[in-house]
Each structure stands twice: as C-alpha cells, then as structure tokens.
Amino acid sequence: MSDNNPKDSASGEQQKQQDMSRRKFLKNSGLVAGGLVGGSLFGGLLTNSFDSKKEQKVEEHKDALIDVQEAMQFFTRHQDFLVLMAATEQIYPEDEHGPGAIKLGVPYYIDKQLAGRWGINGRDYRHGPYTAVLDESDQSAGPAGEQSILDRGDIFIHGLRKLDEESQKRFSTTFDKAEEDQQIQILQDFDDDKVKMNGLAASEFFALLIQSTLEGAYSDPLYGGNRNMEGWKMKEFPGAQTSYAGYIDQDEFIKLQPISLRDYQGH
Amino acid sequence: MVKKLPKVDAVIVGSGWAGGIAAAELTKAGHKVVILERGRDKKHEDFMGTKDELRYSKRYDLMQDLNKETITSRNSLDKKALPVRSNSKARLGNNTGGAGVHWNGMSFRWLPYDFEIYSKTVERYGEEKIPKESTMQDWGITYDELEPYYDKYEKTAGISGEENPIGPPRSDKYPNPPLKETPTIRLFKKATTDLGYHPYHMPSANLSQAYVNPDGEKLNGCVYCAFCEEYGCDFGAKADPIGTVLATARKTGNLELRNGSNVTRVSHDGKRATGLVYTDTMTGEEFEQPADIVVLAGFVFTNTKLLLVSKIGTPYNPKTGQGIIGKNFTGHFNNLSTYIGARGFFEDKKFNNFMGTGALGATIDDFSGDNEDHSDLKFLHGYEVHYGQLGTRPIANNQVPEGTPAWGKEFKKQSLKYANRNLFVTAQSGFLPNKDTYMDLDPTYKDSLGNPLLRVTVKYSEQDRERAKAGVARCAEIMKEMGADTMNVDVVEDDVEFDHKFYTDHFFGGAIMGESPKNSAVNTYSQMWEMENLFVVGGSSFPHNSNYNPTGTIGAFAYRAAEGMNKYLKQGGLLTQVELKENA
Numbered sequence: 001m002s003d004n005n006p007k008d009s010a011s012g013e014q015q016k017q018q019d020m021s022r023r024k025f026l027k028n029s030g031l032v033a034g035g036l037v038g039g040s041l042f043g044g045l046l047t048n049s050f051d052s053k054k055e056q057k058v059e060e061h062k063d064a065l066i067d068v069q070e071a072m073q074f075f076t077r078h079q080d081f082l083v084l085m086a087a088t089e090q091i092y093p094e095d096e097h098g099p100g101a102i103k104l105g106v107p108y109y110i111d112k113q114l115a116g117r118w119g120i121n122g123r124d125y126r127h128g129p130y131t132a133v134l135d136e137s138d139q140s141a142g143p144a145g146e147q148s149i150l151d152r153g154d155i156f157i158h159g160l161r162k163l164d165e166e167s168q169k170r171f172s173t174t175f176d177k178a179e180e181d182q183q184i185q186i187l188q189d190f191d192d193d194k195v196k197m198n199g200l201a202a203s204e205f206f207a208l209l210i211q212s213t214l215e216g217a218y219s220d221p222l223y224g225g226n227r228n229m230e231g232w233k234m235k236e237f238p239g240a241q242t243s244y245a246g247y248i249d250q251d252e253f254i255k256l257q258p259i260s261l262r263d264y265q266g267h
Numbered sequence: 268m269v270k271k272l273p274k275v276d277a278v279i280v281g282s283g284w285a286g287g288i289a290a291a292e293l294t295k296a297g298h299k300v301v302i303l304e305r306g307r308d309k310k311h312e313d314f315m316g317t318k319d320e321l322r323y324s325k326r327y328d329l330m331q332d333l334n335k336e337t338i339t340s341r342n343s344l345d346k347k348a349l350p351v352r353s354n355s356k357a358r359l360g361n362n363t364g365g366a367g368v369h370w371n372g373m374s375f376r377w378l379p380y381d382f383e384i385y386s387k388t389v390e391r392y393g394e395e396k397i398p399k400e401s402t403m404q405d406w407g408i409t410y411d412e413l414e415p416y417y418d419k420y421e422k423t424a425g426i427s428g429e430e431n432p433i434g435p436p437r438s439d440k441y442p443n444p445p446l447k448e449t450p451t452i453r454l455f456k457k458a459t460t461d462l463g464y465h466p467y468h469m470p471s472a473n474l475s476q477a478y479v480n481p482d483g484e485k486l487n488g489c490v491y492c493a494f495c496e497e498y499g500c501d502f503g504a505k506a507d508p509i510g511t512v513l514a515t516a517r518k519t520g521n522l523e524l525r526n527g528s529n530v531t532r533v534s535h536d537g538k539r540a541t542g543l544v545y546t547d548t549m550t551g552e553e554f555e556q557p558a559d560i561v562v563l564a565g566f567v568f569t570n571t572k573l574l575l576v577s578k579i580g581t582p583y584n585p586k587t588g589q590g591i592i593g594k595n596f597t598g599h600f601n602n603l604s605t606y607i608g609a610r611g612f613f614e615d616k617k618f619n620n621f622m623g624t625g626a627l628g629a630t631i632d633d634f635s636g637d638n639e640d641h642s643d644l645k646f647l648h649g650y651e652v653h654y655g656q657l658g659t660r661p662i663a664n665n666q667v668p669e670g671t672p673a674w675g676k677e678f679k680k681q682s683l684k685y686a687n688r689n690l691f692v693t694a695q696s697g698f699l700p701n702k703d704t705y706m707d708l709d710p711t712y713k714d715s716l717g718n719p720l721l722r723v724t725v726k727y728s729e730q731d732r733e734r735a736k737a738g739v740a741r742c743a744e745i746m747k748e749m750g751a752d753t754m755n756v757d758v759v760e761d762d763v764e765f766d767h768k769f770y771t772d773h774f775f776g777g778a779i780m781g782e783s784p785k786n787s788a789v790n791t792y793s794q795m796w797e798m799e800n801l802f803v804v805g806g807s808s809f810p811h812n813s814n815y816n817p818t819g820t821i822g823a824f825a826y827r828a829a830e831g832m833n834k835y836l837k838q839g840g841l842l843t844q845v846e847l848k849e850n851a
Contacts, residue, residue: 090674090675091674091675092674092679093675093676093679095676095679095680097679097680097683100679118326121334121352121353122334123326123327123332123333123334123353123354124333124334124352124353124354125333125334125336125337125350125351125352125353125712126334126352127350127712127713129711131349135346138342138346138764140764140766140767140768141340141349141767142349143355144353144355146352146353146355146356147349147352184675187674191673191674210673210674213674214662214665215321215325215662218320218661218662219319219320219321219325219662220319220320220321222319223321231661232661234683235661235682235683235686236621236686236687237621237660237661237686238621239318240316240318240319241492242490242492243490243491243492244490244491244492244493244619244622244623245447245489245490245491247619247622248447248449248491248619248622248623249447249448249449249450250450250619251450253617253618253619253687254619254622261316261318261319264316264318265316
C-alpha cells in the first residue's frame, strides 16, 4: 500500500513531469498542427515566445498549471467547444487593449461552471409546472430561460448547436469556420430573437452566453478565466486589495497591481 | 411524529437584526431563549478572504437557497403567478445573522410624516388627495415616540453619520463621525449645494472608526475595501447581528441558537401561541419547541407565510378589502423605486470607482416624504437622491453610453474606457400600499416540505410611476450639474409593470401595525392583537415603504418590540392597551 502513496513532494514532481511531457507531446504532435485537435485551442499556449531563460521558467510553470486545468469537464463534443470559443471571442474580442475571451480562458471557465452546481441550476427552484412560452404581456418572468425546464447545461448545448445549424443553413460551413461578419450576423439574430429555438427564446440563451463570457473575463482567476488577471488589468481593477483607506479621499486615479484571491488568502 | 422539547421562555424564528435584538434584550433580562435559524452557522471567520465577486455577487453564496423554498410572483390579479426560480431575482438573507450580514449598511431614520402619513396628508391636502386604490394608514405611533429606539439601535450598531440639515430631531448625535469624503462625494455635495439642496453623508453601519457599543461589543473601523453588499465583512467593520446582538445574547448564557431548524408553523390553541414546529434540515425530523412567548422575526415572506399556514388572523382578500394577513405588501422595486436614475460619463476625469464601502455616499432629503409641497404633484410621498460609492466590481459593471452595443468590439472598447469614467446618481422612492398589492398562499407551487409557496402580487399605480419619473428627472438635473459630458437617463415608461425582481431585500407588510385591530395585525410593540403572546417583528409590520433603506427602522421597532416582550413576560396583556390605562 505504502508504495502506492508516494510523499506529496514526489507526487507533485511526478505530476509536473507528466505535464511537461504532455506539453512536449502536443508540440510534437501533427494532430495539433493539422488542426484536428484545433489550432486555436492550444495555439495560445504553444506560440508563446520568451525573452529570457528566467522568464521562460516562470512561464512554463504557469503553462503547466493551465495545461492540466484546460480539459473538458462538461462538453463532450469538440465541435460544441469550437463554437463556444468562436462565439465568446465575438462577444469579447481580442483588440489593442488586450486579450479576448479565448486567451482569457473564457471557454474553459464556462465549461467548468457548466460542470458544477450552476450548470444544473443547483440553487434554483426546480419544480413544475414549467413555462416554455411566456405571457406576451409579461416577458420579464423568465430572463435567461429561468422558467424553462432546461437547465443551463442543456441551454448551452442546445444554443451552441443552433448557432452551428444556422451557420450551415446560411453559409454552408460550421459557425467556428464562418467569417467574422457572418458570425456576428448570426449572433445578432439570436440577440434579436430572429432565430427560433425549442424550449426557450434565442435571446435568453444569448443573454446567458454574454453573462458567462463577462464572468469568465472578470472573475477571479481561480475559476479558470481572467488568465493572469489580464481582464482586470485591461479594466484597471485591482482585485482583492486589503484596504483603500489610504487612497480613497485622494483626487488622483490610483493604479495598483492586481491581487488574486490565491495571493490574498495566502495559502 | 412531532417530538416535543422542554419549554423555554421565548422561541424566535430567525437570527437577523429583528431576532437578534429580541434575543439580546430578552436574555439580558434573564429569560431563556431559543432561536430557530434554518440556515447554516456563520461566524466572522467565514467572511475572511471572501472578496470573490463571482461567488458572492453572481452565485449568491450567502443568499437563501431557492431550491428549497421560494415565492411566486405576478403583477396583476388576473395572471397566473410563476415561481421566482433564481437568486438573480431574489436576494434573500439566510444563515446566522440573516440579511444583516450581507447588507450595505445604510441606516436611515424614517420621517415623522411616515408614521402619521394618513392624518398628515389629510391635514395638509384634504382627504381627496388620497388615491382611491390606496390603503395607506397611520402606524399608531409618532416619530417622537419611536426616537429613543432609533437612538438605541444606532448606538448598538455604531452608526457613523453626519447631521442631516433638514432631518427630524435627534436626542443625541450619531455615535461615530461620518465616513471619509471622497472626490466623487465632494462633487455630488457641491452640485447639490449649488442647486440649493441640502446634502449630507449617508448614515452608515460601516464604521468610521473602532468602537465599543453599549453592550461591550467591539467593532472595527472600515478600510473601504469595496466588498460590502452581498458579502460578510472581512474585518468586522460592518455592524451585523453576529458581532453585536447575537454576541451579546450569547454572553448571558441564556441563548441557544439552533441552526438547520426550518420552522413550518406556529402551534397554538386559537387564543395563545404554544410554540414553534420545525423540521431539522439535517435529519428531516420534526420537533415542537414550546415557549411562553413566540416571536416571528423572519423576513417578510417567512413571517407572512407562517401566519397563513398556521391559520392565525384573517387572510386579506383583495376583492372585498376584508382581512389583514398579507395586506399592504410594499417594497423598493428595481424598475421603479430604486436602482434607477442618471449615469454620467466623463471624458476627461477618472475616478477610483473600485474603492468604497457599502453605505459610503451622500444624499439629499429635499424631496423625501412630504418635504416638498405635493399640492400640484400627481403623487404623494417622495424620493431621496443619492450618490453612493459602494465600489464597482468588474463583472457587474460594464457601463457604456446609450447606443453602444451590448457585446462585441465596440462594447469592449467603451466598457473598458468608461469603467472608471462614469458615476451614477439614483433616486430611491417611497411606495404606497394599494388594494391589489398583497401576499397569499400559491395554489400550485410547493416548497421542499410540501407546503404551499407564498404568492406575491404587485401592481404599480399611476402615483408610483409619477413619483419615479420625478425622481429620475432630479437625478439628471444633479448629474448635469456634476459635469457629466453625456448621460444615460433611465426612462420610466407609462405602462411599466412589476418585473418580478425581489432584488433589493426591502420588502414590507403582511402583518402590519396600527392603532387598532380594525386596521392592523399587530400593535406598535409588534404584538398580535388576536394572540397576545405572539410577536411578529421586522419589515412585515410596516404599513408602507418610505424612500429610505429600512434597516434602521427595523432595528428601532425591534428594540421597541423587545421591550414589549420583557414587559409582557412580567405582566401579560396587550401592551398598548395597558399603556393607555396607565396614562389615563
């Protein structure tokens, strides 16, 4: 028995080696280059270039951490995940200010959330009768599919596949491969309820998609998004600071290095 | 099989401010008290290191778990009510300390006008000024009679405040000086002063300095970390029941706080309450806790549901206007009476929006209650206009000028640009009760124990819309004076209806107070007219909603109720009637 329980440090070291060899495997893998796994999926990690050896060491450690956390917990079809990446990137695109949804880790953030209590509406009242079609005069009873029998996981799978279906119908290609303006056109039609979905309104799925994209961009990095606190940096939000008592009455705008909960809680 | 437990002096539902204050005063007087709290045990230690917007503001970690119990909602009598399924529409308190843990800390006194609203309206404008659908009434008490209890609450909670230049008289100053003044508060104060109004710092339960309250409880000074509303305080610097009244009650050795105890009904013989029946949420077993006095100090929904399910008092019927339990539901509603106003965008200024604390900010009372002449206005009651620096967190705050898309390139660009270049001024308005806005039991939906959910019906009146429009216009006037380059001004539509959001936690009625059993469920000691050893304490006793946050007034009435409980345990009888005899 004891042989199967190496000391913690040994276990950590072993894990690290596994992570490194996985990285190596991905780097060498023709599957990645050929796009079967999906270039953009791992591209952000593989194309990092480093200025110095010291930085490289730090960055490799971070990448290793991200590597083990970035696998699908909820989604099972890779195509669903590709559509999720493309859609969230359109909602929160990379630009001159900094990374977009993909580089911030938003798709993995959403995958993790859907795999947990939020994805099955664990804190919500879940007893029937449910209502798929709301009273015309009272649409406010069910934003984001609240009155639907579908849970958030169902809504995401259903919605992402509908995005793909629309893209196939209009442009004869999957959503992730459609041109930018084509993707935007489809998303706008979801937003405007010009697309019909079964069980809830397309705009309700879209509201959920926007909400979770913003959550992934700006929640503490512990949840898998807001990678390296880049979301906070763009927004000049300094995270979990202990105190602003020394600054709050001052006129100048104060720029502070952001602090994550991992650093704040200090364990 | 309900297991009957040994009798105690008092049994209380809920461990928030109302239950905590009752427990502190009863135990200090030597009475044995049991609090039944359905939520988890919480200590200040649980709030350390919890600056996590996703967990607390988006996943509502501290709020009532709706999968076990919620309410249903409709916005007119002819509609079928639907359940409020998600916390994004109902932030209700839970666990030890209740909503008193996750509050912002705004701690106002209500106006003399509020407590005598009917007679003062008739006196100033004549009876015809009162709208037909209105069920507003005097509370059976005056501000002067309530004042000592306000003072007591403010000292317990260490309220930090600045004298309100046009406020009602006070017997003593605030126990602590106001919170700091920030550049944006200065901007608001200057603009409102220039417009001829009377700004002052909002009274705050986020303490401006370390403080020891009269019960010997120590509170810390606030460090403005900006995680207040929806969070427990990281530093013990926001007054909450855990660090004040519950701690005081525990020190006496006379309190037992039983977590995981979900009260389902009041046991009674028709004349007297005999105890509370509850389900142990760990085992599903049912217990009865007998007591000499029974105190309902849950949220409005809990208190009202328990009375209805236990068949105490006559349920209100909106068609006939008869009955009292469930009557006069009021509140601060998202799309009408709070969170609406004017948002200004500034091209050349940047503010430290991410710093702040729950009740940091300034307000004006020039339009509160009946402070302005309503002779030529299409509404009664008023609004307070405030700027608050709670601290903006990044998931929730993506403010962009009107016309900007809600997603995509332009959205990202503008939301980043204006994150620290926007300010919001909001009007919180009163809401007067009407005959169609009330609570009863839902005919369809059930809670996890099989009991009916409470159904809430909310109908806005023309008066409410007009009041909201006036408030928003005032916000725009002030924001313009503050120098915004562009503004988003909320629009109150002529046909706006209740949107089923129970988001403010400011809800009232169901077991309202008054001077006689003809128009009320409880007297001004929160004692049931029909069952004199039953006290129903908290916002449920308020006959209408003022334009201020309610906690200070809930605290004051809880102190008065607690005084009544101690008196009742000594001498019995209906307390207000005993008083009348004594004074005769």
